Amino acid sequence: MIPTATALAAIAARLAEAGIEEPRREARLILAATQGVSAAGLLLLEAVDPQRFEPLVARREAREPLAYILGRKEFWGLDFAVSPATLIPRPDTETLVEAVLALGITPARVLDLGTGTGCLLLAVLSEFPAAFGVGVDISPAAAALAAGNAKTLGLANRAAFCAGDWGAALNGTFDLVLSNPPYIPGADIAALMPEVARFEPASALDGGAEGLDAYRRIIAALPRLLGAEGAAVLELGVGQATLVTALAQQAGFNATTRADLGGVPRAIILTRCK
Numbered sequence: 521m522i523p524t525a526t527a528l529a530a531i532a533a534r535l536a537e538a539g540i541e542e543p544r545r546e547a548r549l550i551l552a553a554t555q556g557v558s559a560a561g562l563l564l565l566e567a568v569d570p571q572r573f574e575p576l577v578a579r580r581e582a583r584e585p586l587a588y589i590l591g592r593k594e595f596w597g598l599d600f601a602v603s604p605a606t607l608i609p610r611p612d613t614e615t616l617v618e619a620v621l622a623l624g625i626t627p628a629r630v631l632d633l634g635t636g637t638g639c640l641l642l643a644v645l646s647e648f649p650a651a652f653g654v655g656v657d658i659s660p661a662a663a664a665l666a667a668g669n670a671k672t673l674g675l676a677n678r679a680a681f682c683a684g685d686w687g688a689a690l691n692g693t694f695d696l697v698l699s700n701p702p703y704i705p706g707a708d709i710a711a712l713m714p715e716v717a718r719f720e721p722a723s724a725l726d727g728g729a730e731g732l733d734a735y736r737r738i739i740a741a742l743p744r745l746l747g748a749e750g751a752a753v754l755e756l757g758v759g760q761a762t763l764v765t766a767l768a769q770q771a772g773f774n775a776t777t778r779a780d781l782g783g784v785p786r787a788i789i790l791t792r793c794k
């Protein structure tokens with residue numbers, strides 16, 4: 521055992537050396553998780569066991585994302601299990617939940633294409649207690665992860681998850697279609713931070729040559745999947761608002777955008793042109 525303060529300082533120094541942006545905060549989170557206490561509880565621990573934290577610190581030094589190491593990530597105030605099968609939920613994606621709430625509708629049937637952890641669908645279901653949702657992902661492991669999250673969050677009776685290629689296997693229409701598709705141009709992925717480029721799956725990131733492949737597929741499916749009064753809310757990558765708006769308008773949709781906290785148009789809201 522070593523004194524907690526000594527361990528904290530040593531871990532933070534190693535993480536800083538590895539280029540981690542918030543080394544002390546992450547050191548605290550790793551220590552707390554491995555000693556089985558909360559971050560506040562760590563203050564009361566006089567000594568910690570290095571054997572427990574060492575393997576996790578080594579993984580983080582190698583730039584594996586903290587969320588994969590701890591296996592959890594918060595989104596919209598809800599706790600999600602995460603795994604390398606899919607993207608780690610991002611705060612920017614909460615802009616889509618805000619956009620849904622701003623629509624002023626009460627959706628009964630919600631579809632989430634590329635559901636990943638299920639974070640978007642489950643956050644929206646948590647806001648609409650009478651809604652039922654379907655989440656689809658090309659990765660069976662992601663669909664299973666999302667189903668587990670629905671169960672943990674007490675939403676399993678209102679959510680179904682399946683593996684599939686966007687909406688290809690689905691029949692029927694939805695009041696709300698959500699998607700945070702892969703939208704990074706393929707050639708840009710290698711230059712992203714190591715946590716993303718080396719650890720998050722290409723299937724969750726790679727949007728093809730211009731980053732627009734998934735939008736083309738999803739927008740083409742919307743006329744069939746969206747009810748007459750329905751709305752689709754899709755996440756946008758930086759600088760994609762104009763191009764995705766053009767794709768949506770060509771397909772017969774009105775498009776508006778909503779900015780994230782950084783002022784970037786992050787969500788595009790599509791409704792049928794009347």
Ligand SMILES: C[S@@+](CC[C@H](N)C(=O)[O-])C[C@H]1O[C@@H](n2cnc3c(N)ncnc32)[C@H](O)[C@@H]1O
Nearest residue numbers: 606607609634635636657658685686700701724
């Ligand atoms: C950017 S991630 C978003 C995950 C989650 N919705 C979120 O917001 O954190 C994109 C997701 O789309 C899934 N995906 C990629 N291609 C797909 C396809 N053809 N059909 C269905 N899902 C697909 C990926 O496996 C990944 O989970």
